Amino acid sequence: MKDIYEVMNDLLCSREDFVLATILEKSGSAPREQGTKMIIKRDLSIEGTIGGGILEAMAIKMSADIFKNKRFVIREFTLSNEGASAIGAACGGSLKLLLEYINPDDEAMNFIYKKSFELKNKGDNFVFITRLDEKENYVTGIDKWICTETGFYGQENDMTQKILRKVRKNFKNIHFHNVREDDRLYLVEPVLNSESVYIMGAGHVSQKIAVVAKMLNFKTIVLDDREEFANRENFKTADEVKVIQSFEDISHCVKIDNRSYIIIVTRGHGYDKEVLAQVLKTDAKYIGMIGSKTKRDFVYKRLMDEGYTAEDLKRVHCPIGISIGAQTPEEIAVSITAEMIKVRRES
Structure with missing residues (x-):
């Protein structure tokens, strides 16, 4: 899925005008936060969402006039309980919405x-x-x-x-x-924190990776199926710590896009192959899997038997990290995050 800024850039490069909707203020249980954006194209199709339902329908309807007069409008919306229910909110709220014309010829x-x-x-x-x-x-x-x-x-x-x-x-x-x-x-x-790192596994190495990644302004999300490991006591600096039911299906609890960095360090490597198979189907910016070359070759063979290609597997950094002779969890964390920085700056 493309980031909203990438969509805007694509449209402007194609000399296509559009209306940009931004939530300026919200109160109550309005479903999306301040700053949430949605693009409305000339054909009234949309990219992104400001909450769905009645609210988006009204924004799309208003955009027709904005395309004509090429000006911006600010409108306040009060959502009744019925209207809130239509867009998935528990009860009513209010929000202020900015709709502005973006001119590709400017x-x-x-x-x-x-x-x-x-x-x-x-x-x-x-x-x-x-x-x-x-x-x-x-x-x-x-x-x-x-x-x-x-x-x-x-x-x-x-x-x-x-x-x-x-x-x-x-x-x-x-x-x-x-x-x-x-x-x-x-x-x-x-x-801010426009890139996310998903750490799949909550062991000792993951604890150190989470600390360093946060220092580097990554939004840091840790996932594990063991609550005794995936908790705030072990990951005080992480943005999110999620206890999941299983690593065999992570699609319902992560949102991976081309701003995402994936670090696969599941316990005893037990679910590394399952996680790798899933993230290879995404457009993640970085995929790293811990382990030796022997372990890597074993996992790769199994994935190729399942239909993955050598080209798919070229995306994976394994053994993970820059080669600095790292041995301790802290050194391994430095090695991995250094490789992430290299990918970030070279892309």
Whole structure:
């Protein structure tokens, strides 16, 4: 599944206009969070979701006018219990939705979204800033900026510098929010921890990998079928720790895309082959499996007997990690995460 920034980049490169829907605010049990985005194309098909059901139907209907007048609108929606039920929420809530026209002929717009895609593809953290003039209701590329920890993209002015100084003071902990300055609304959207690492197995090596991966700004998810191993006591820094029923079917509990890094370290290698067979069917950016060359060859032969090809298996880093003579769990963690960095920076 393509990331929303990749879809936007593809559309702009193809000179296709679209309407971008963004949830600005939410309260109650509205199903999606602030910052959630959905793309509405000219044919009214969509990419992504802002919650489904009535809400998306209304957004799509409104987009027809936006394509005509090429302006943005901000609308508040109150979901009754009945309406909330239609989109999978337990009870009613409310949200504020931004619908903006994205013009492929606006070179500044093309540049800023291309840059956001490049940064996200590299795994760099950044903050996307959009100026919304509610009197004009018109957004161009010069109303958008990108701020990284050390870089800035867009047309600089005194007001954006003021906002950037605030952003950089708390860069890694900043949240999606709106700022009102000079009678305009500025939308501040952090794109942080954009890459995820799934650690399949919760042993001693996994504990060290989780610590180092988090330091490198990966969203870190640990999975195991043993609660005594997969718990917060053992993985204090991980973003998520999941106890699963079985490694034989992980599709229901993970969402693997081309921003995902997979580390296969199941207990005693008992489920490594089963996990590898499943993740080879995804477009994961990195797949690494721990073990010797002998173990690797055995697993590969079994997979090829099942119909996997040599080309499929070229995607796998096994033995996992950069060769540094690692022996301890800490050294192995450094070796593996160094290889992940290499993949991140070379892609």
